[in-house]
Amino acid sequence: MNSRFAVAALYCVMCLIWGTTWLAIKIGLHTIAPLTGVGLRFLLAGVLLFAVAGLRRELRPPHELPWKLIAVFAIFTFACDYSLLYLAETHVDSGLTSVLFGTLPFFTFGFARLLANESITWRAVLGCVAAFCGVAIISLGGVVHGSPLFALAAIGAAAAAAFATAYAKRAPAVSPLASLPPAMSIAGVALLCAGLLFEHSDWPHAFTGASLGALLYLAIAGSGIAFFCMLWLLERLPAGTIGMSSLTFPVIALTVGALFGGEHIGARELLGSVLVMCGMAIALVPLPQLRLHANRRASSGDVADPIVFRAN
Secondary structure, three states, X not given: OOHHHHHHHHHHHHHHHHHHHHHHHHHHHOOOOHHHHHHHHHHHHHHHHHXXXXXXXXXXXXXXXOHHHHHHHHHHHHHHHHHHHHHHHHHEOHHHHHHHHOOHHHXXXXXXXXXXXXXXXXXXXXXXXXXXHHHHHHHOOOOOOEOHHHHHHHHHHHHHHHHHHHHHHHOOOOOHHHHHHHHHHHHXXXXXXXXHHHOOOOHHHHOOHHHHHHHHHHXXXXXXXXXXXXXXXXXXXXXXXXXXXXXHHHHHHHHHHHHHOOOOOOHHHHHHHHHHHHHHHHHHOOOHXXXXXXXXXXXXXXXXXXXOOOOO
């Protein structure tokens, strides 16, 4: 398969999955408390990925595992990021949560510069700002409600996710099956224990119907598949490009709602979606004249290609 096509395809898969998990999270929160839900999600995902690693003969002894990367993922991504995000969704409107979490690319640009020494192009910043404005137009229509403390939790989730992504970009490349299963399992066990001690869930309905379906979707697709794609893509794309995926989530959620939920898309939603798509195109799609200029610079011994969306 063409490398550039594979990168673009998996990037779209990652965005599509994570853009549809917001609805699944909302469904799950009807019966399962936040910390308990996050714990169950990642414990189940970790067990499934351990099984996949076993089938692929990629299980490693403990002394060969990348424990620093595992710790960063377990603490900042699977524990902090998702716990704060689930908690935010209990007291903040989903539209506002989308906007607050849409700050993730800006945090990623900063952490990627500090940790991975990634350059930030004017196209990436301009595209990110345009897409973020589109997210705001889509998500902030009408009256928006949210507790300030829980709104800060959504921003904290974005910062934690950005740090982990930038750190993973800096870390030596390893198979996703070496880092994800233990990190998810450790975070899952810790959060599930905390949830069982301090939260109350509607257990008679937690593993039935829509609630069970949401949990399985979040564990298999939203955790196992999407994070596998993310780590594969981090070896081929800048961390900032990965972070920009969060700006597509409201557009994907809007499209899914229109196709399957009978929701109405008006002029405001269309305008916001166009802004998001234009912003992503500005930041990620190579321009022929820039590529020509980059090739000339490379042939003269000058520095690197400024194109953001590329495969190694």
